[in-house]
Amino acid sequence: MAQLEIKNLHVCIGENEIIKGLDLVVGQGEIHALMGPNGSGKSTLAYALMGHPSYQVTAGDILFDGESLLEMAPDERSHLGMFLAFQYPVAIPGVTVANFLRTAINGHRQAKNPDDKGMPIPEFRKVLKEKMDLLQMDHGFAGRYLNDGFSGGEKKRAEILQMATLEPRIAILDETDSGLDIDALRTVAEGVNALQGPDLGVLVITHYQRLLNYIKPDYVHVMFSGMIVESGGPELALQLEEQGYDWIREKHGEANAVSAATGDS
Amino acid sequence: MIPGIEKGQGEPEFVRAYRARAWDAFARMKLPATTEEAWRRTDIRKLDAGRFAPAAPDEAHPDPPIWLLEPLAGDKHGGQITITPNGVEAFLDNELAEKGVVFTDLKTAIRKHPETLEKVLGQLVNAEEDKLSALAGAFAEQGVLLYVPKGVVVETPLHSVLWGPGVGNAYFSHLLVWMEEGSSATYVHEYASPTENGQVLHSGIVEVHVGEAANLRFVELQSWGENVWNFTHERARVDRAGELDWIFGAVGSHLTKNFSEIDLVGEGATGRMSGFYFTDGVQHFDHDTQQNHNAPHTTSDLLFKGALEDQSRSVWQGMIYVAPGAQKTDGYQANRNLVLSREARADSIPGLEILADDVRCTHGATVGKVDPEEVFYLRSRGIPEGEAERLIVEGFFDPIMQRIPFDKVRQRLEQGIVDKLS
């Protein structure tokens, strides 16, 4: 079974170690929630998994189907089936959603077969329409410049549209719920659920329980100060909802104190 | 410097006088130096000025490639002129000729249409601007005259090509356009040559008159080989309610220094200038633009966008001038540069000189780099690095492409992007 396996991962940004020995396994067909207060390193983990060049893995490993991703470029990780829905998607002015998605699809096809001539345009149009309908998006969206002037909700929906189009095997959703009103949240969650199945493993990063009412996790993990400090079932998310993160801080504050002493934030 | 040319032999008196004045200026002047403000960032001391001879017929000259002669602004041409050192081929749709349209090469124009030529020759560009324009004025052999009579609408686009091969050759060109009142046309001119091993010189003059309520779409493509030293002095004048849509696309030459001016001289005149440039290797492009609002209620809108690779360099220097009394004018000017390598450099210098009080003038100039976060975002979707850069560069140029109403011109520029990035 294809899976994402994170082993004793340490990640630095410049001089600062942000992820400090993290272990996690996400199997296909599973939904994992990763929760934790702001600044605990959730986005750093997401970027490191996707291969952002500013995030250095200093120890440990990331395995996909048993194969290490560490030496792979972000596009190669994408070709294998990794996907990250960004907390803050970047605008690409002058590049339409459609042009971008077609280039991405063709990137995947050519990675499999270097002689591939790309998806024919009529077929691409059909695929794109289907996926936009799934996410209840206006077809005019395809002609807009990627994330350029998009509202918060539109950006998140565009992320899920990309996920739907690229059909990854491991998807990391980084705070896909933040900034969404309840209706938008529901549409996005329905979109994710529609893609959910035995072939897809999902890591949902959030610091609210709210999204988890719609996307039901099999496992919940709590991240604090660069490590996973608690793991459990859905009931853990409910506990966090009721009690907040203070008890985590109290229980695991030691790690915090250590990082404060070494000058980490 | 240019041996063996007799000035203006067998030409009408006004042409001879024009050439003689230019020749005197040429003899009197020194080559522009970086001590002059307009040339401060463009050093031409490596131009081997003593080595050139006017291009002469030679069987060894390669023919222009087929793609260069294909229509760019539509499916077919209303007229086409191909100028090479081996001769000129020209055709004009009969129907247009019957309506009085003139579209012919300069030598034929001097012989057959002197009275039309006299309207425009030397009326807009002063050949005595500098030594290079003087050279063009004195010697221009390669040129085009386009004349569109009053009220005539030329539906099919006109196309001319100056093909300039041959190391050591000098090309002097002169484009002359006269649009009478209420006329309309689309005209595409391209300068091109193969890249060869040794210097070629081109100096050109472009003079354009857009009469009252006339309308001209004028596309100039600069696809010189990367051994060409290219100098042009261009000025267009737009009369009352006239419209000029002027598009520049530059990918070629070793060095280009281009002066382009637009004079809005009648109320309601509109001039739009759109520039695309992409430099690589050791190319150096210097575009000097000027938008002159000489009458009230005139509108100008300039957007130049350029990308730079390798050790190349670009300079854009722009000026909006609003004359006293030219109230209610609207002038816009923007230059955007995308620097793709550490060693490339873009200079962008906007300028305003406003002598009227009720005007709206805005300008902007930027020099930026590709944002690595954008590249990461695209790569995270499975787009390889090179493709990601290409998408970002294409996106950068999109606002210019949006201003070009001709699919095939856009495709040519897009091909330019792909070639430069590969």
Ligand SMILES: Nc1ncnc2c1ncn2[C@@H]1O[C@H](COP(=O)(O)OP(=O)(O)O)[C@@H](O)[C@H]1O
């Ligand atoms: N680009 C960066 N440069 C330096 N420090 C960073 C950068 N990104 C994040 N950090 C630091 O890393 C820590 C974790 O941040 P982040 O991963 O964004 O947390 P979360 O997503 O859990 O809110 C924070 O202390 C933050 O200040």
Ligand SMILES: [Mg+2]
């Ligand atoms: Mg975050």
